[in-house]
Amino acid sequence: NDLRRDHSALVNHGGDDVLQSQLTAKDLVLQILKKRAAEVDVDNCDPGEEDAFYVADMGEVYRQHMRWKMNLGRVKPFYAVKCNPDPEVLRLMAQLGNGFDCASKAEIDLALQTGIDPSRIIYAQPCKTKSYLRYAKEVGVKQMTFDNADELYKIKATFPEAELYLRILTDDSTSLCRLSMKFGASMDIAPQLLELAHQLELKVVGVSFHVGSGAEDPRAFLKAVEDARLVFDQASEIGHEMHTLDVGGGFSGDTFEKFSGILSDALETYFPPHIRIIAEPGRYYVANAFTLAANVIARRDVPDPADPSRDAYMLYLNDGVYGNFSNIIFDHQHPVAQVLLSADNTSSKSQDSETIAYSIWGPTCDGIDVITERIDLPGLLNTGDWLYFEEMGAYTKCSATRFNGFSDNHEVIYISSETGASALLDY
Numbered sequence: 001n002d003l004r005r006d007h008s009a010l011v012n013h014g015g016d017d018v019l020q021s022q023l024t025a026k027d028l029v030l031q032i033l034k035k036r037a038a039e040v041d042v043d044n045c046d047p048g049e050e051d052a053f054y055v056a057d058m059g060e061v062y063r064q065h066m067r068w069k070m071n072l073g074r075v076k077p078f079y080a081v082k083c084n085p086d087p088e089v090l091r092l093m094a095q096l097g098n099g100f101d102c103a104s105k106a107e108i109d110l111a112l113q114t115g116i117d118p119s120r121i122i123y124a125q126p127c128k129t130k131s132y133l134r135y136a137k138e139v140g141v142k143q144m145t146f147d148n149a150d151e152l153y154k155i156k157a158t159f160p161e162a163e164l165y166l167r168i169l170t171d172d173s174t175s176l177c178r179l180s181m182k183f184g185a186s187m188d189i190a191p192q193l194l195e196l197a198h199q200l201e202l203k204v205v206g207v208s209f210h211v212g213s214g215a216e217d218p219r220a221f222l223k224a225v226e227d228a229r230l231v232f233d234q235a236s237e238i239g240h241e242m243h244t245l246d247v248g249g250g251f252s253g254d255t256f257e258k259f260s261g262i263l264s265d266a267l268e269t270y271f272p273p274h275i276r277i278i279a280e281p282g283r284y285y286v287a288n289a290f291t292l293a294a295n296v297i298a299r300r301d302v303p304d305p306a307d308p309s310r311d312a313y314m315l316y317l318n319d320g321v322y323g324n325f326s327n328i329i330f331d332h333q334h335p336v337a338q339v340l341l342s343a344d345n346t347s348s349k350s351q352d353s354e355t356i357a358y359s360i361w362g363p364t365c366d367g368i369d370v371i372t373e374r375i376d377l378p379g380l381l382n383t384g385d386w387l388y389f390e391e392m393g394a395y396t397k398c399s400a401t402r403f404n405g406f407s408d409n410h411e412v413i414y415i416s417s418e419t420g421a422s423a424l425l426d427y
């Protein structure tokens with residue numbers, strides 16, 4: 001009921017016209033961004049009132065969930081908290097019936113705060129801090145991954161009743177963020193680890209893998225499922241009671257149908273229906289749901305490097321790579337600036353006005369703090385204008401710092417473009 005109330009409040013935030021007219025989800029997000037940005041008077045506001053802010057469309061998260069269910073109905077998502085631990089996202093995940101992939105004590109706490117049972121958490125970090133492991137035991141988080149012998153001894157000493165998933169190595173060579181150089185047991189080592197776990201009287205119940213975040217080659221899933229099957233068989237022969245396969249993350253909205261098709265076929269071929277399948281999607285759920293608006297705090301006139309006879313401008317925003325644009329550094333993203341509000345360019349006028357070349361910078365004193373080295377935008381932008389950036393939901397706010405005294409905790413305005421969500425939100 002709380003959520004239903006929230007939902008109608010969210011919708012009302014956009015005005016009644018939002019529901020009645022045929023606005024697209026993007027139109028709705030833009031409308032809210034503009035409304036909020038227009039409220040700021042940069043010439044008179046208090047420090048921080050002009051800070052960057054997000055609009056989060058929970059309807060988009062919901063649509064991604066429905067898309068998941070349609071294409072990968074057999075696979076239960078355990079949302080990767082690290083990707084975006086926003087409390088509303090976590091709340092929605094809990095209410096959708098999803099589990100949580102947590103990698104630290106703080107993430108376990110965030111997941112538990114949604115009110116879910118600890119059995120809906122997997123501590124998916126193969127190299128765990130001892131005190132966190134004791135904490136996992138205390139709060140009843142039993143499922144966890146491992147990929148090396150030392151971790152098995154650690155678990156034996158600390159939490160011998162844990163339910164273990166052997167994380168195996170994958171070919172992640174086509175992914176944006178490679179993980180296999182850091183985690184995953186090779187197929188050669190896997191049997192020894194399974195034997196050791198058996199000798200230590202530890203329970204291995206599953207296999208896990210991750211094909212790398214932002215993976216591009218769906219065949220990585222096929223190979224990983226084949227390898228997982230082999231390891232399953234080896235584990236069963238040794239005497240482990242295997243019941244779950246964890247196919248990790250690596251899904252993205254752009255390629256989901258292609259990936260899920262290949263994964264579904266592989267699962268059908270190699271894993272009979274009595275084996276439970278879980279996954280740890282992060283980016284897939286939230287990347288598109290968050291749009292960020294940032295304010296132009298300064299501008300510098302420079303010759304256009306491509307044509308020195310023309311002017312170009314350096315724009316300085318109040319958010320950069322040390323803040324929400326941390327995805328440029330850590331997640332290899334290239335966020336694209338678009339004009340939200342400009343004193344000189346109403347959106348209709350900007351359509352036909354001439355474009356001007358800009359480079360876009362963050363607010364810190366570091367030269368590395370660059371968002372875009374060159375972009376052509378319509379019309380002349382000034383201090384006080386606003387830009388916006390779509391697809392800012394994954395690996396952004398969660399890895400922001402407070403370097404130079406700038407905020408790492410920006411406002412999020414929650415909306416739902418999914419009118420059908422009110423039924424969903426009534427749990």
Ligand code: PLP
Nearest residue numbers: 080213214249250280281282283
């Ligand atoms: N699971 C583990 C163990 C991870 O390390 C990550 C990301 O680094 C994820 C899940 C989430 O991956 P993605 O955002 O690609 O779905």
